[in-house]
Amino acid sequence: MKTVRSDKCNNVEKEDFKCPCTYTGCSRHGICCECLHYHRGKDQLPACYFTAEQEKTYNRNIDFFIECRDK
Template sequence: MSLDGCSIEKNKIDCPCTYSGCPRAGACCECIKYHRAKDQLPACYFTPEQEKTYNRSIEYFIECRTK
């Protein structure tokens, strides 16, 4: 798999994470790895309103999608 054109700086433009100072902002692979280890999903799976709760649990994701 090629990562040509993959850039943390470019990814930061569209990164929906609102956690100030997040060291993984724009580093999608690291973000997914971090949240997966905690049984969570990254911010990009949530709407802006949902993301602001900082509740990244899989249960919350399912709850939001089944309303």
Template sequence: MARKKGRLAFDSGWKNEGPRPPVPLIPRLLERFMTKNSQCPRIRINTKFCTCTHQGCPKHGLCCECLHYHRQRRELPACYFTEDEERSYNRSIEFFVQRRTPK
């Protein structure tokens, strides 16, 4: 490792004009190899109460992700519906209100 004007040869591009900007290598590696399931501290508790019957749902037990997803689509998540209503996969707010409005 030869030195060139205050820097090591393998540090190409870095000028000795102040501190080098930090490179968040560890967080980037963790994000790359960790799934959202392993990052959620309540995944086990949430999974017990998740009523979604959609097979292979990537948001199963991730309530925050589920709420954001359905809110963007102007829908409600499965946990708002009865078992029969949920199986219809109609998650619209209108359907929810219609089923609960007295006739």
């Protein structure tokens, strides 16, 4: 069975108050499904995977995530 991937969010609920991203120019702020698709496409992780201090670096690389977790 083939899995069909959709880039469209079926259930979009803007969750600004829960979003830890501090990048003020982000058009996906609070729209988790769009944020995940965007960062996954760049081999990155979204802000919610990082601590508040790590998130402020705007470094979303998976290697950075692993490095932070190995400390």
